[in-house]
Amino acid sequence: MSQKIAPTRLSAASPAGPNRPAAARGIGLHRRAGGDVGGPVAFPLIALLSSVGTLAVAAAYAAGRDGWPDLSALYWPGQLLVYVPIALRAYSPRLTRPAEGFALLLLLFVQQTLLFRMYSPLALKYPDELQHWRGTVNVIQSGRLDQANYSLPPAVHYPGLEALGGALSASTGLPPTATAFIVAALLHLLLVCALYVLCLRIRADWRVATLACVIYAANPHFMFFDAMYIYQSLALPFLLLAVWALRLLRLPGRAAGRWVVLLIAIGVVTVSHHITSFVMVALLGSLAASGLGRPRPGRELRPVAAWLVATAAVLAWVLLVARDVVGYLAPVVAQLGDSATGLLHGQLGATAPGRAPLVEPLDERLATIGALGMLAFLVVRGSRDLWPERHAEPWTLPLISGALLIFAAGGLRFVASDGAELSGRSATFIYVPVALVAAIVLHDIRRRGLDHHDTGRRGLALLGGATPVVAAAVILMGGVASGWPPAWDRLPGPYLAAGFERSVDPQGIAAAEWALSALGPGHRWAGDLTAYTLLATIGDQNTVRDDGVLFDGRGADAAASSFVKREDIQFLTVDLRDSMRLPASGGYFPVDPNAGRYRSPLPRTDLTAPDRVAGVSRIYDSGDIYLYDLRGSAYDG
Amino acid sequence: MTVERDPFARPRWLVTVAVAVPLLGVADAVGPQPFAALGFAANLTVLGVAGGRALLGRAGLSAVERATVALALPIAVLVLGTIAAAALRLHLDRPLWAALVALAAEAAAVGVLARRGQPSEPRNRRRWPTARPEAGRGILWGASLTAAGAVLAAAVALSVWTAGRQAYPAFSALSAIRVGSAEPSVRIELTSEEAAPTRFIVAVAVGSARPDSVPLRLAPGVTWRKTVPAPASASVTVVADRGTRSRVPYREVNLTPRGIR
Numbered sequence: 001m002s003q004k005i006a007p008t009r010l011s012a013a014s015p016a017g018p019n020r021p022a023a024a025r026g027i028g029l030h031r032r033a034g035g036d037v038g039g040p041v042a043f044p045l046i047a048l049l050s051s052v053g054t055l056a057v058a059a060a061y062a063a064g065r066d067g068w069p070d071l072s073a074l075y076w077p078g079q080l081l082v083y084v085p086i087a088l089r090a091y092s093p094r095l096t097r098p099a100e101g102f103a104l105l106l107l108l109f110v111q112q113t114l115l116f117r118m119y120s121p122l123a124l125k126y127p128d129e130l131q132h133w134r135g136t137v138n139v140i141q142s143g144r145l146d147q148a149n150y151s152l153p154p155a156v157h158y159p160g161l162e163a164l165g166g167a168l169s170a171s172t173g174l175p176p177t178a179t180a181f182i183v184a185a186l187l188h189l190l191l192v193c194a195l196y197v198l199c200l201r202i203r204a205d206w207r208v209a210t211l212a213c214v215i216y217a218a219n220p221h222f223m224f225f226d227a228m229y230i231y232q233s234l235a236l237p238f239l240l241l242a243v244w245a246l247r248l249l250r251l252p253g254r255a256a257g258r259w260v261v262l263l264i265a266i267g268v269v270t271v272s273h274h275i276t277s278f279v280m281v282a283l284l285g286s287l288a289a290s291g292l293g294r295p296r297p298g299r300e301l302r303p304v305a306a307w308l309v310a311t312a313a314v315l316a317w318v319l320l321v322a323r324d325v326v327g328y329l330a331p332v333v334a335q336l337g338d339s340a341t342g343l344l345h346g347q348l349g350a351t352a353p354g355r356a357p358l359v360e361p362l363d364e365r366l367a368t369i370g371a372l373g374m375l376a377f378l379v380v381r382g383s384r385d386l387w388p389e390r391h392a393e394p395w396t397l398p399l400i401s402g403a404l405l406i407f408a409a410g411g412l413r414f415v416a417s418d419g420a421e422l423s424g425r426s427a428t429f430i431y432v433p434v435a436l437v438a439a440i441v442l443h444d445i446r447r448r449g450l451d452h453h454d455t456g457r458r459g460l461a462l463l464g465g466a467t468p469v470v471a472a473a474v475i476l477m478g479g480v481a482s483g484w485p486p487a488w489d490r491l492p493g494p495y496l497a498a499g500f501e502r503s504v505d506p507q508g509i510a511a512a513e514w515a516l517s518a519l520g521p522g523h524r525w526a527g528d529l530t531a532y533t534l535l536a537t538i539g540d541q542n543t544v545r546d547d548g549v550l551f552d553g554r555g556a557d558a559a560a561s562s563f564v565k566r567e568d569i570q571f572l573t574v575d576l577r578d579s580m581r582l583p584a585s586g587g588y589f590p591v592d593p594n595a596g597r598y599r600s601p602l603p604r605t606d607l608t609a610p611d612r613v614a615g616v617s618r619i620y621d622s623g624d625i626y627l628y629d630l631r632g633s634a635y636d637g
Numbered sequence: 638m639t640v641e642r643d644p645f646a647r648p649r650w651l652v653t654v655a656v657a658v659p660l661l662g663v664a665d666a667v668g669p670q671p672f673a674a675l676g677f678a679a680n681l682t683v684l685g686v687a688g689g690r691a692l693l694g695r696a697g698l699s700a701v702e703r704a705t706v707a708l709a710l711p712i713a714v715l716v717l718g719t720i721a722a723a724a725l726r727l728h729l730d731r732p733l734w735a736a737l738v739a740l741a742a743e744a745a746a747v748g749v750l751a752r753r754g755q756p757s758e759p760r761n762r763r764r765w766p767t768a769r770p771e772a773g774r775g776i777l778w779g780a781s782l783t784a785a786g787a788v789l790a791a792a793v794a795l796s797v798w799t800a801g802r803q804a805y806p807a808f809s810a811l812s813a814i815r816v817g818s819a820e821p822s823v824r825i826e827l828t829s830e831e832a833a834p835t836r837f838i839v840a841v842a843v844g845s846a847r848p849d850s851v852p853l854r855l856a857p858g859v860t861w862r863k864t865v866p867a868p869a870s871a872s873v874t875v876v877a878d879r880g881t882r883s884r885v886p887y888r889e890v891n892l893t894p895r896g897i898r
Contacts (some may be wrong), residue, residue, distance in 0.1 A: 044781030051788035058792035061797040102701055118796035143730050146724040163719035164712060167734045171665060172674040193705040200699065234716070241709055244702075255694035261706070264713045271720055305734065311804070495805070506830060507808050518814055518826075576714070617892045622810035629814075632895060 043100055047084045047107055053081025054111050058118050064491030071492055078471050079480060082111045083218065087178075087472035090207075090214045092447060102196065102212035108217055109192045113185050116227045119485075119492055124177055125501040129229045129430065130537035132161055136176045138540075139166035139431070150522065150543060151536035157322035160272030161231045180229035187233045190227065192217075194240035199436050201247045202395065205378040205443070212439035218371070219431035220476045220483030228592045235273035236428065239280050241265040242310070249302045262306060265473045270313045274325045277314045279429050284310050286398040294394055347411075360420075364481035371478020372410045374471055375434055379403045382437035385444065402433030413482070424483050488584050491619070497575070498583035503530035511573065511625045512539035519571075525548050526564075527573035529583070535573065544569060546591035551578075553606030556634035564635040572610055572628040572635075579604035610635075655746045658683055662739025664730040673731065677738060681711040684742040688714075690814070692750030714741045807831045809855075811839075811877045811888035815869065815895070823867040823892060825875050829855035838878045839863075844871035869895040 018255075056078030065073030086108045095101055120126075124133050131152040138147035145159040155162065169179040186551040195216055196396070199209035216222060226233060240263035248258045270278050291300030318325055360368070383400045388397040409430050412423040482486070489502055496502040512534040515523075521540035525531070526547035535541040544567050548561050551574075556564075578588055580600050587595030588602060610616045610627070615633030618626055630636055658680055665676035685707035692710075695703060719729060720735040727733055810828045815821060825845075828836055835857045842848040843865060853861050869871050877888040 044778050044785065047785040048781045048788065051785040051792070053797070055788050055792040057796045062795055065799045065803045101896065110789075114792065118792065120800065121793070121796045122658075122800050139729060143728040145729070147670075159720060159723075160716045161722075166713050166729060167715045167719055170729075170731045171677040171734050171738075173670040174674075186708070186712070190705065190708050193701060193708065195805070197699070197702045197705050200701070234712075236710070238713070251697050253696075254692075254694050257694070260692050268713050268716050270730075425717065492800070492803075507804050507810075509829065510808075510810055510828065514810065514812060514826075518812065518824075590881065615893050618810040618890050619814055619892065620810065621888045621890050623808045623888065624806075627812075629892075633893070 020064055021055070022328055042089060042094065043103060043107075044145050046104070049085045050082045050107060050111050053078045053083075054114050054118075054504075056081060056113050061118055061492055064493040067493075075491065076477070079115070080476060082115065083476040084469060084472045085216075086111075087214050087476070090210045091347075091442060091468050091472075093446060095207065095210070098206035098210075101206055105192055105196060105210060105213050108214065109189055112217060112223045113188060113227060116224055117181065117185075120501065123291040123504075124180060124229070124505040125351045126224075126228055127500055127504075127533040127537070128225070129180060130504075130533065131155065132165070132229050132231065133176055133180055134408075134540060135159070135162040136165035136180065136539045139163065140176065142167055145474065148522065148542075150541060151533070153232060154274060154322065154325050154328045157317075157324065158231050158271060158273055161225070161234045162266060164234065165229070182226060184229040184233060187237060188227045190237040191233070191240070194244065195432065195435075198240045198247070199433075199439070200243045201244055202399070202436065203440065208436070208439045208443050211442055212435040216376075216431050216435035217477065219427045219435070221428050222431075222481050222483075223480065223636050224484045225424070226428055230629050231273040232428070235269045235276035238265045238272070239276050239283070240432070242269060242280060242306075243283065243287070246284070246303060246306050252396055260578050263309065264312045266306070266313055270310070274318075274329065275427075277310075277317070281307070281311050283398075283402075285365055286401065287395060290394040290397050293397075294391075300394060307364040332422075360481065361487055364477070364487060367477035368413075368482040369478070370474040370475075371482075372406070374475060374478075375438055375474040376410065377404055378438035379406055379434055382441040385441065385555065386437065399433050399437060402430065403437040404447055405430045420482065427483075433556050441481040495498070495577065496584040497578050497581040498585045498588050499584060500529075500533075502584060505533065507622055507624055508534045508575075509538055511535075511620060511622060512537075512541075512626060514620060515539040515541055515571075515627065523571055524567065524569045525571045525573060528568050528575055528578055528588050529585065529590050531573040531575065541571075546589065548589045548592055548594070550635075551588070551602060551606055551609075553603060553609050555609045556637070562635060563636055564630060569635075570629070572616075572630055574607045574610065574626045574628070576604060576607055576624045576626070578602045642727075651746065651750045654683060654687070655743065658739055658742045658746055662735050662742075665739070666735035673735075675679075677735065680735075680738045680742040682707075684714060684738060684745050685709075685711045687742065688745035688751045691745050691752065705835060711738070712737070781820055807857075809835070809837070809877070809879070809888060811890055813873060813874060813875045813890045813892055815867070815892060816864070821867060821869050823865050823875075824871050825863045826860055826867060827853065827855065827877055828860040831857055833857065836880060837861075838880075840876045840878070841865055842874045842876075843867045844873075848874075848876075867892075 004397075056074040058076060058078075060072050060075035063069065063074070086104050089095055090101065090104055095104075118195075131149065132155065134151050135147075135149045135155050138149060139145060139159070139162045141147075145163060146156060149155050157585045165179050165183050167173065168183060169176050172179070174182070192213060196209050196213050199212045200206060203209065203212075219226075226236065235280040242262055245258055245262035245265055249255060249262070250455055251258075259546045266280065268279050284303060288303040294300065383403060386396050386400055390400075405426075409426045412426065413420050463615065485501070488496070489499060493502060495505045508530055511531075515535055516539045523541050525535050525539075525541045525543045527535060527543065528551075532543045532545065538544045547563070547567075547569075549563050550569075550572060552560075554560065581601055582598050583595075584599075586592075588598070606622075610626075610628045610630070611618060614636050616635065617629040617633075619629050620627035661676035661679045663670045663676075665680065667675075668676060688710040689703055689706035693703075693706060694709070698706075704751060715734070715735070718741065722733055722737065723729060762774050808830050809824075810830070811813075812826045813823050816824045823841075825839070825841065827837060829837075834854055837853045837855060838850055839853060839861075840848040840850045844867075849865075851863070853863055865873070873892040875890050876886045878885075879887040
């Protein structure tokens, strides 16, 4: 295997050569008595340690399912045991071979993929995954890409993932759920590889690339959300590959082939995910601007051409195919606008109507702030170190600018309503430059540490040895704590009302399957948050979001009747467990004006109010779940 | 730089691949499983490896970069090819995907074959040194990696086992819907998801008529179905009691008369 990378790196902040073994000078200084962690034997031991961490998390999951509270405490030690040894090895000067560095990344990928899938190893439960499962089933059953997906309407116009999943499922005979497991894992692996090769191509230093990938793996959504079977998981690696292919264009020869790869990557991003395609236009735009900003002899026009192609492709797709995406994203944009307005009026982090504020335990909030602060420090220092290189390397400024967006993401958590979710979502993109800049700085810090290590002051040496452990732990904990799932959802367990994946249970699934088999697809339904997810995905029904007015116990009053007629609602589902438990996520309905303000569960008499409305038929009863037919009733009057 | 021994430079090998690809495509399109899956996977592999080679060569690319392209290309071809086929109003099914992958793989193989006449590409002399155990440490390596694999397998087994036997409350679902317009009737279903075989009594009342009772014994996972004639103008009430005689209704559904409020 060859590892030589063409010399297109940013001129290094470190005087060490790209392939110079950094440990060569310091390895003797760091060798501990009797220890051999620096030798090649370290990798198997790290693999063993991190596997024990995975087993600990599996035990915590099992404890959540079977109600063993003592074992559930193993979750955090397990997470740390998976990540910290790998991170320390990636940072260690004893990491002297690129193969071992990449093997560490593959090890981390395997462990984190297992941590994600072991939450629900036998079925898809995450609502986002169920939405794309529905789209994939539609493709397989209809042989078309334009079947309505009521659970996620824009996905019909960004059908890349469904096309891939449908092709693999139909060609291999695997069921859609197994296909989703495999495709999601492959795409996550591709993300790791794409990030690695991009960092390697930008910095031409495998140690920096390894470290950058390890840091990125601690971003809030990497382990769960970005590993899901969702359309962003397909678009994200191809976004990185587009930038990588653009970087390859600097090499002599084979320009046509590289352009083809670049265009393919742009094409896949364009047809796969809206936000990622917009990020691609912005990113290529910034690279184009930085290339144009150079003096004429060194001016780069290829990024401009790539940006023009990407912009034309995305614009054409949005204007000709995905015209509904503007309406789909408008509420988020409006929410950001409201937050900005609120900020001007001194309202910090006001919660958007219909959404519950995020409640985090204090220790997790501290870890989140600690991780953000640590990365922000590294980004500031890295930006300062990289700043002198801006004339020699045109990508320096976009890299610094992208990394500094960590302040925007951090601010979003506290300023914007629903900021924690928006911040987490944006971290997927922002952490790419953040991780690279942080890795460059850490590589430099480690190198300087080696230069000044033999001072004979054991106390300082011990402190210096503990710092990376604490830093890795805090970065990982902060990332997991601020990502998905939230604290109350972190372990699988018994049913929770309005608890996303924790609400997916056999009774809800049975009701959704019955609705599809008995009534057919596409009927208009109102229900709570869980019904909204299960009926729209497993049941292939057309569900509405802001239907709390039907659950206020007033039956078919004017407001309810007006709502039913306006939304053309035909059926209503009621889950009596909403009268026994508070909503885990803060609100009972997808858009709930009372989110975060419930002090007691919904009254049972309010939930069963349709039984007292003339003309309403109760067509399904499974004990906790009632399905009502409102057609021809007083609601529909 | 050195000129390496390159398997892609051997015409016999390449011709074999170029001939095998359509055959694999046929196996994929019309063959039984698992041959279809194997043909599909083989052609995807050819597409990834040969396509990457045809487009980018290998000079200047690291092993990870080549592997990344080999993984990404088949995904991209499936995504873009499927969307193009859908835009052409083609029916998306296994033969179409088999043809798509076979065509792309064949094009990639031919692309590599076409470049064969050109001088072989130089390859970087530096190899990626792999970590190998020192003498006498092989046993420790093997033991550690085996133990790591065993621990991971235990973690997966624990998760699968506990997820498979996770206890959810048992339930039974009773439903009734009107079906048929020429001969209107009501289709009734009772599905048992109880923990053990359970006796039920299902009472069906159409309009003001005396309820008709049906005793049942359902094993877990079994659905009982019955269709009862019922005019649209008549209300229908179905009650399921658990046990051998009626007590408090266990499940109850009702259909109001159509057109009457």
